[in-house]
Amino acid sequence: MYKNLRWKLLSIAAVFVVFFAVGVYPMLGAHFHLPVPEALQSRALKLGLDLKGGVELRMRVNTDDALKTTTTSTAEALRASLATSNITPMINVTSPMTFRVEGVPQDRDSQFRTASDEVTATDYDRNPLPAGTYEFKMKPNIERDQREQAVDQTMQTIDRRVNELGVVEPSIARQSNNEELLIQLPGVSDVAHAKEIIGKTAQLEFKLVEAGPASKEDLLKQYNGNLPGDLEILPGSGGDATGAFYVVKKIAPVTGSDLRVAKPGLDENNQPAVHFELKPAGAPKFGKLSGENIGRYLAIALDNKIISAPRLDGRITDQGRISGGFTAESANDLALTLRSGALPASLTSLEENVVGPSLGADSIRAGVLASLVGLMLILGFMLVYYKLSGINAAVALIFNLVILLGLMAYLGATMTLPGIAGFVLTMGVGVDSNVLIFERIKEEIAAQRGVRAAINAGFSRVLMTLLDTHVASLIAAAFLFQFGTGPIRGFATTLSIGLFVNLFTSIFVSKTLYDFELSRRQVPALSI
Amino acid sequence: MHIFKSPNFDFVRWKWHAIALSWVIILAGVFVIWTKGMPKGVEFSGGTIVLVRFQQPPDLDRVRGALPGGGANAVVQSYGDPARHEVSIRVHSREVEAGASLSNTAESVVEALNTNGLGPIAPASHLCASPTEFNCVSGRRIVGPTVGAELQQRGILATVFALGGILVYIAFRFRFSFAVGAVVATIHDLLITLAFLAFFKHELSLNVIAALLTITGYSMNDTIVIYDRIRENMRSMRRDNLATIVNSAVNQMLDRTMITGGLTLLSVIALFFFGGEVLKGFAFTMIVGIITGTYSSVFIAAAIVLIWQGKAPVKVAPAAPVAPGRAAGKPANKSGKRRAS
Numbered sequence: 007m008y009k010n011l012r013w014k015l016l017s018i019a020a021v022f023v024v025f026f027a028v029g030v031y032p033m034l035g036a037h038f039h040l041p042v043p044e045a046l047q048s049r050a051l052k053l054g055l056d057l058k059g060g061v062e063l064r065m066r067v068n069t070d071d072a073l074k075t076t077t078t079s080t081a082e083a084l085r086a087s088l089a090t091s092n093i094t095p096m097i098n099v100t101s102p103m104t105f106r107v108e109g110v111p112q113d114r115d116s117q118f119r120t121a122s123d124e125v126t127a128t129d130y131d132r133n134p135l136p137a138g139t140y141e142f143k144m145k146p147n148i149e150r151d152q153r154e155q156a157v158d159q160t161m162q163t164i165d166r167r168v169n170e171l172g173v174v175e176p177s178i179a180r181q182s183n184n185e186e187l188l189i190q191l192p193g194v195s196d197v198a199h200a201k202e203i204i205g206k207t208a209q210l211e212f213k214l215v216e217a218g219p220a221s222k223e224d225l226l227k228q229y230n231g232n233l234p235g236d237l238e239i240l241p242g243s244g245g246d247a248t249g250a251f252y253v254v255k256k257i258a259p260v261t262g263s264d265l266r267v268a269k270p271g272l273d274e275n276n277q278p279a280v281h282f283e284l285k286p287a288g289a290p291k292f293g294k295l296s297g298e299n300i301g302r303y304l305a306i307a308l309d310n311k312i313i314s315a316p317r318l319d320g321r322i323t324d325q326g327r328i329s330g331g332f333t334a335e336s337a338n339d340l341a342l343t344l345r346s347g348a349l350p351a352s353l354t355s356l357e358e359n360v361v362g363p364s365l366g367a368d369s370i371r372a373g374v375l376a377s378l379v380g381l382m383l384i385l386g387f388m389l390v391y392y393k394l395s396g397i398n399a400a401v402a403l404i405f406n407l408v409i410l411l412g413l414m415a416y417l418g419a420t421m422t423l424p425g426i427a428g429f430v431l432t433m434g435v436g437v438d439s440n441v442l443i444f445e446r447i448k449e450e451i452a453a454q455r456g457v458r459a460a461i462n463a464g465f466s467r468v469l470m471t472l473l474d475t476h477v478a479s480l481i482a483a484a485f486l487f488q489f490g491t492g493p494i495r496g497f498a499t500t501l502s503i504g505l506f507v508n509l510f511t512s513i514f515v516s517k518t519l520y521d522f523e524l525s526r527r528q529v530p531a532l533s534i
Numbered sequence: 535m536h537i538f539k540s541p542n543f544d545f546v547r548w549k550w551h552a553i554a555l556s557w558v559i560i561l562a563g564v565f566v567i568w569t570k571g572m573p574k575g576v577e578f579s580g581g582t583i584v585l586v587r588f589q590q591p592p593d594l595d596r597v598r599g600a601l602p603g604g605g606a607n608a609v610v611q612s613y614g615d616p617a618r619h620e621v622s623i624r625v626h627s628r629e630v631e632a633g634a635s636l637s638n639t640a641e642s643v644v645e646a647l648n649t650n651g652l653g654p655i656a657p658a659s660h661l662c663a664s665p666t667e668f669n670c671v672s673g674r675r676i677v678g679p680t681v682g683a684e685l686q687q688r689g690i691l692a693t694v695f696a697l698g699g700i701l702v703y704i705a706f707r708f709r710f711s712f713a714v715g716a717v718v719a720t721i722h723d724l725l726i727t728l729a730f731l732a733f734f735k736h737e738l739s740l741n742v743i744a745a746l747l748t749i750t751g752y753s754m755n756d757t758i759v760i761y762d763r764i765r766e767n768m769r770s771m772r773r774d775n776l777a778t779i780v781n782s783a784v785n786q787m788l789d790r791t792m793i794t795g796g797l798t799l800l801s802v803i804a805l806f807f808f809g810g811e812v813l814k815g816f817a818f819t820m821i822v823g824i825i826t827g828t829y830s831s832v833f834i835a836a837a838i839v840l841i842w843q844g845k846a847p848v849k850v851a852p853a854a855p856v857a858p859g860r861a862a863g864k865p866a867n868k869s870g871k872r873r874a875s
Contacts, residue, residue: 059611059612062613158684161682162684177680178680179580179677179678179679179680180580180677180678181583181675181676181677181678184678188583188677359613359614360613360614360615361611361612361613361614361622362594362611362612362613363611364609364610364611365812365813368593368594368595368810369595369809369810369811369812369813372808372809372810372813373805373809373810373813375808376804376805376807376808376809376813377801377804377805379801379804379808380800380801380802380804380805381801383797383800383801383804384797384800384801387793387797387800391793423740423741423744423816424740424741424743424744424747426744427744427745427747427748427816428748430748430798430801430802430820431748431751431752433798433801434752434755434794434797434798435751435752435755437793437794437797437798438755438756438759438790438794441790441793441794442759442790445787445789445790445793448536449786470762471758471759471762471763474707474758474761474762475754475755475758475759477703478700478703478704478754478755478758479751479754479755481696481699481700481703482696482697482699482700482750482751482754483696484699485692485695485696485698485699486692486693486696486747488692488695489688489691489692489695490688490689490692491685491688491689493740493743493744494689494692494743494747497744497747497748501751
């Protein structure tokens with residue numbers, strides 16, 4: 007009857023030892039200065055900002071960048087609109103908020119005014135200057151909104167990037183003049199790498215190539231030293247002394263914001279590359295661009311550097327690949343930054359500091375002490391109230407705690423106060439599971455059942471209840487994880503892991519312990 | 535060992551009293567929040583950071599204790615190069631106008647430190663002149679909330695979806711009235727806890743939010759356990775009316791409810807008394823929430839099922855075969871008499 011018992015006991019012991027080694031031993035080792043193997047050290051449970059502190063970065067969002075993008079695209083839209091009515095003045099962006107139109111013919115003035123009203127009137131003020139020249143300046147309220155939006159968008163993008171980096175709960179706050187951000191990263195070891203990922207603008211653009219690759223001088227010569235207003239010269243990604251430059255269209259029909267998925271992969275030569283898929287709205291745009299320009303070259307520009315310029319061999323609609331001198335790591339980083347979206351503006355790093363835990367060492371010590379006191383009280387009560395059966399409950403609860411810590415460490419989760427809240431709830435549910443089972447066994451014994459039958463009935467009847475409570479909580483946790491952020495996610499993660507662990511410990515471990523006791527001797531009455 | 539020997543309390547009789555009591559507390563809470571507002575922690579409202587450089591490495595908890603209200607609502611962290619003994623203190627700065635608040639808040643922080651014997655720190659109007667000057671304010675700045683409007687909305691959305699998911703699951707596993715009862719009970723617990731937070735002027739911080747999530751989970755667990763017993767009794771006590779069935783279920787589970795609730799409460803009370811100032815808000819919320827959660831699964835969740843079902847006869851599918859041998863030889867017990875002691 008108990009032929010599997012030995013294997014069950016052995017596997018339970020093995021599980022305990024493994025998770026103890028992963029989750030608990032490195033912590034004890036750090037505290038009591040015991041030797042901890044390198045492999046375990048690197049896996050040790052990461053503590054969040056509130057428990058351990060981390061790195062604080064102060065960065066300025068250069069919102070001028072975002073304004074310049076808007077101004078440039080408005081100027082280009084005006085140029086395109088004027089071209090349809092055969093007016094071709096010089097249009098130059100003169101500052102992030104202004105652009106200038108020169109050489110509007112006297113006799114076409116009213117036509118120009120109508121066209122410019124249509125394109126720019128909502129966002130720009132138009133000032134006439136002498137000699138057919140106009141200056142367009144962004145309206146102050148639009149400027150304010152744009153700057154505001156740029157900072158907001160930057161915060162959200164950084165949040166997404168940091169979350170992907172595996173730093174689970176970053177804290178990002180605006181400060182003082184509203185264009186500075188205070189970013190706290192818990193448990194970060196490679197600050198330079200984190201800064202690089204946070205700070206990468208990741209403005210991805212697909213632009214048609216007009217000429218190149220060649221040196222800058224050669225390209226300018228082709229245009230008699232005077233580049234048309236709708237074209238620009240961009241450097242290749244190697245773009246320094248090697249001197250490969252391209253002449254491309256200024257306006258990018260498809261940009262990074264049209265991407266739906268970006269993931270690292272390999273190209274046809276087995277070199278690292280980034281694969282992407284387009285959003286439903288982006289696919290037709292890309293299809294049109296590639297379909298109408300078969301045989302031409304398409305520049306893939308990242309932050310105004312051309313990574314590669316493949317030939318368009320056919321219509322491409324919803325997916326493609328960016329290759330060009332990546333390492334596996336840089337392809338990975340690029341995919342990550344593309345997925346999280348472009349920053350609307352570049353960042354300037356102002357300051358970088360190490361901060362201590364926000365909870366404070368004493369608070370943490372007090373919290374740990376209080377938790378241990380609480381655990382002792384619970385275990386003590388179980389032993390007194392349920393007598394020998396209380397040992398089962400105590401073992402199940404301690405296993406629960408150890409496996410939960412080990413799993414979290416193994417999964418690389420970050421431990422913060424909300425995570426601890428998840429712990430408290432898991433322990434509460436764990437106590438409840440044991441109490442439910444024991445109370446049920448008592449009922450069965452009171453109904454004149456034998457010890458073995460009572461135990462079996464207790465476990466099997468309570469199983470359905472436990473499944474209901476655990477599945478309901480798991481559903482809640484799944485929604486919290488999916489839609490919540492930072493701390494709410496931390497809570498949901500701990501809770502979900504805890505619920506699975508609890509089913510294992512309170513049912514499987516506890517039942518196996520009963521089986522073990524019953525296998526050794528005939529038990530006339532259960533100590534419960 | 536039993537806490538109650540064959541309990542047979544008529545819980546159902548008190549359902550309207552309980553609902554009235556809950557309404558009183560919730561409305562009082564709404565009134566207080568309406569008139570005084572729900573105080574929010576620096577994570578939600580933003581505030582001022584004052585960087586203070588001490589002569590000696592300071593004891594952060596003494597620094598925290600020196601701040602108004604024991605620093606329960608401030609964030610105190612060691613900062614930068616350890617050799618400079620710098621501490622970053624983040625506090626509210628809501629009452630004052632933005633321009634004035636920066637220096638005012640810095641001055642009041644310095645004053646609080648000095649009166650508590652952590653100084654003498656030079657007035658905040660004098661910023662540390664060089665990296666080697668100590669006992670001075672080395673920086674101050676205003677920061678926005680770390681939990682912005684977007685994150686708050688997402689948090690609320692997440693909670694609403696989670697409740698919706700639970701509603702569907704319980705409606706599927708039990709019946710619709712049970713699902714309504716569970717969700718109403720959960721919302722009830724959140725509202726009551728918020729009311730108590732407002733009565734005792736605890737700020738809504740991230741720690742408190744974590745505690746609110748925890749009690750939601752706890753209350754849900756408690757409610758489903760009792761529902762499960764009601765469902766089981768509906769099969770074994772088919773001749774009885776629903777009120778009797780509910781009563782007997784609650785009575786049968788009373789030992790378990792007391793033990794689980796009591797033990798969880800015990801560990802949270804330990805946290806409240808020994809967990810330090812920073813964890814007080816968390817522990818307080820948990821204490822209120824656990825009591826409310828236990829109360830609501832007995833008095834609110836079950837009562838709503840009763841009220842919803844009205845006097846309509848309870849239709850039950852033919853007794854489902856549970857564990858083999860179960861139910862056989864077991865008389866249909868009257869309420870609360872099942873447990874022989």
